[in-house]
Amino acid sequence: MQETSKLEGIIIMGHGSKSPSALATLREVTAKIDDAYDIPVRLASLQFNRPTFEETIDELVRDGVERIIVMPFFIYSGIHVTEDIPIAISGIVKKYSHIEIVMTGHLGADTSIIGVVKDRINTLTSTARKPGSTGKLLPHEIESKSYEIIHESYPGLGSESLESEVKSRIMHASGDLGIEKDIIIGPKANEIVSSVTHGGPVITDVMMVMAGISRGGLSEYGCPLYCYIGDEDVATKAKELSMTRAATAIRKAFSLHEGGIYVIGNAPTALEELCGAVEDGSVRPDGIIGIPVGFVGAAEAKMRLMSLDIPWITIKGARGGSAVAAAAINAVIRTALKKD
Numbered sequence: 001m002q003e004t005s006k007l008e009g010i011i012i013m014g015h016g017s018k019s020p021s022a023l024a025t026l027r028e029v030t031a032k033i034d035d036a037y038d039i040p041v042r043l044a045s046l047q048f049n050r051p052t053f054e055e056t057i058d059e060l061v062r063d064g065v066e067r068i069i070v071m072p073f074f075i076y077s078g079i080h081v082t083e084d085i086p087i088a089i090s091g092i093v094k095k096y097s098h099i100e101i102v103m104t105g106h107l108g109a110d111t112s113i114i115g116v117v118k119d120r121i122n123t124l125t126s127t128a129r130k131p132g133s134t135g136k137l138l139p140h141e142i143e144s145k146s147y148e149i150i151h152e153s154y155p156g157l158g159s160e161s162l163e164s165e166v167k168s169r170i171m172h173a174s175g176d177l178g179i180e181k182d183i184i185i186g187p188k189a190n191e192i193v194s195s196v197t198h199g200g201p202v203i204t205d206v207m208m209v210m211a212g213i214s215r216g217g218l219s220e221y222g223c224p225l226y227c228y229i230g231d232e233d234v235a236t237k238a239k240e241l242s243m244t245r246a247a248t249a250i251r252k253a254f255s256l257h258e259g260g261i262y263v264i265g266n267a268p269t270a271l272e273e274l275c276g277a278v279e280d281g282s283v284r285p286d287g288i289i290g291i292p293v294g295f296v297g298a299a300e301a302k303m304r305l306m307s308l309d310i311p312w313i314t315i316k317g318a319r320g321g322s323a324v325a326a327a328a329i330n331a332v333i334r335t336a337l338k339k340d
Contacts, residue, residue, distance in 0.1 A: 009040045009065035011056055013085060014073045016045030023049055026073065040065065046084060053088050054095075061096055068099060072106040075113075081106045110178065146172050153177050160338050162190055165331035166313060173327035179319060188311040192261055192287030195311075196336045199223050200286050201260040202329065203253045205246045205270040209263055212326025217333035228252045246270040251277075259286040261332075265325025268297035275304045287311035289328045291320035 012033060014026045027043060034041035040063060044056040051059070060068060070089065072081050089101050107113060150171050151157055157164045157180075167183050196202075199222040204210045210227040218225055228234050228249040238248040246267030253262070254277055262285050264271045271290045277283035290305040292298045295318050302314045313328055 007065060008067045008069070009042065009060040009063070010037065010069045010071065011042050011044050011053070011060075012071050012073050013053065014043065014045050014049075015080060016048035018048050029073070046080060046088075053085075054092065057092050057096070057099075061099065066099060068101045070101060070103045072103065074106045075108065077106055077108065114177075143172075150177065154180060160335070162193060162332065162335045165335050166328055169327040169331040169334075170315070170324055173323045174319070174321075176319070179315065182316040182319065184306060184314050184316060186306070186310075186312040186314075188309075189287070189313050191311040192289070192313070192332050193336045193339070195259065195261050195286035196221055196223055196333055197339070201226060201257050203227070203250070203257065203260050203262050204325075205229065205250060205262075205264045205292075206266040206322060208322035209265040209325050212323055212330075213263070214330045214333050217330065217337060220337065226253065226257070243273075244269040247273040250274050254283050259284065261285065261287045261289065261329065263289045263325050263329045265289075265291050265320060265322040266293065268292040268294055268301040271301040271305060272297065275301065275308060278308050278310060285310060287313075289325055289332075290314045291325040291328060293320035293322075293324075294318060 010033070012026070012030045014023075017023055023045075030041060030043040040060060042051075042056045042060065044051055044053040046053065057068065070085065072085055074081050085103065089103065093099065093101060147168060150168050154167070154177075157168050163185050166185055166189075167180055170183055171177055171179055196218070201224045202213065202218060204213070204225070204227045206229055207227055210225060213225060215225070229245050231249070231252070234245055234249045234252055237243075237252075238245045241248065243251075244267060247269040250262070250264075250270045250273050253260070262274055264274065271288075271292050274283070274285070274288060274290075278285065278288075288305060288308075288310065290302055290312060291314055292301060298320060299317050302316060305312050305314055313332075315324070
């Protein structure tokens with residue numbers, strides 16, 4: 001990481017501790033966050049440990065950073081969050097008048113943290129849990145109960161809107177309530193619903209996505225479903241061009257279909273190929289559901305998708321996958337069926 005070329009930096013602000021193990025944990029957290037960004041990420045402590053907040057600021061300033069994001073690594077909104085850190089920031093701003101310092105919210109009772117707490121408890125308890133215990137519920141009742149839990153956590157998702165359907169189904173498919181905040185539905189996404197009602201083709205990057213899509217829902221509108229990754233000519237072409245088979249399969253789809261809904265749940269390279277074709281004007285899909293999973297290239301491909309002036313749905317970051325992408329297009333199909 002070439003930090004001297006970066007104008008922005010991050011500070012993970014901890015309380016500090018006399019316990020070596022406590023500091024080691026926060027260092028590990030900081031290192032993992034550093035891996036997720038191309039800008040410098042540093043640890044600072046309010047007390048007991050070094051580097052201090054001011055020492056960390058000094059280091060970032062020496063590296064040419066001009067805007068600093070401070071993340072208070074605190075569960076509670078106590079005096080450290082409400083007074084000590086803001087006072088420290090105001091002192092630094094006086095010292096470095098050209099530096100912009102902003103502070104995120106503290107950890108608090110975030111849904112993702114609640115999920116971690118529940119996971120820890122569930123490893124040790126055999127007691128029936130509320131409200132997720134299945135008891136003697138029938139399969140369809142288990143699914144209904146799952147959506148009940150989702151809508152209890154997010155009451156605003158109880159409507160019949162596309163946003164409600166997409167977010168609810170993705171949370172159900174991923175088993176992750178905390179993913180809600182990262183699900184992004186583009187401003188033109190309702191046009192994907194229109195494409196379904198007009199019988200537009202649906203193209204997937206891999207067979208696993210295809211397998212999860214509601215065939216019955218698509219058949220209501222005569223929407224054909226395609227996936228070309230298993231074709232022999234795709235395998236041959238991918239080898240010739242040194243491309244992934246998923247990207248090559250998507251390229252083949254361009255030559256066979258006008259418009260259509262592309263559902264990408266596995267391969268970031270497929271989404272990159274699709275975005276590039278949209279950018280150069282050679283392809284104009286009816287919509288893209290771009291939710292590839294992975295730590296290499298997925299987040300970047302999704303950011304590229306969000307810059308396009310077409311209908312799209314995605315999830316920020318590394319999360320996604322075949323089941324989640326299928327859940328998203330099924331949400332689109334379900335929204336279409338509700339409007340009829």
